[in-house]
Amino acid sequence: MTRVEVKDGNVENALKRFKVKFQRSGVPTEMRKRREYSKPGIVRREAKKEAIRNAKKHNKQRNN
Numbered sequence: 001m002t003r004v005e006v007k008d009g010n011v012e013n014a015l016k017r018f019k020v021k022f023q024r025s026g027v028p029t030e031m032r033k034r035r036e037y038s039k040p041g042i043v044r045r046e047a048k049k050e051a052i053r054n055a056k057k058h059n060k061q062r063n064n
Helices: 011-025 027-034 040-063
Strands: none
Touching: 011 027
C-alpha cells in the first residue's frame, strides 16, 4: 500500500507525492488491462505491433 506523510500540514504537496508514487507502482496500468478480457492471440499481436513501433522510433532517433 502506498503511504505518504503530510508534513507541516501541506496536504497539496502530499497529494502530489501520492499521485507520483501511485503512478510508478503500476496500479492504474494494471486496472486498465484488467478492465476487459483479451484473447491471448490478440495480446500477442498487440505486443508485436508495439515492438515494431518502438523499433521504428529508436531507429528514427539513431539516424538523426
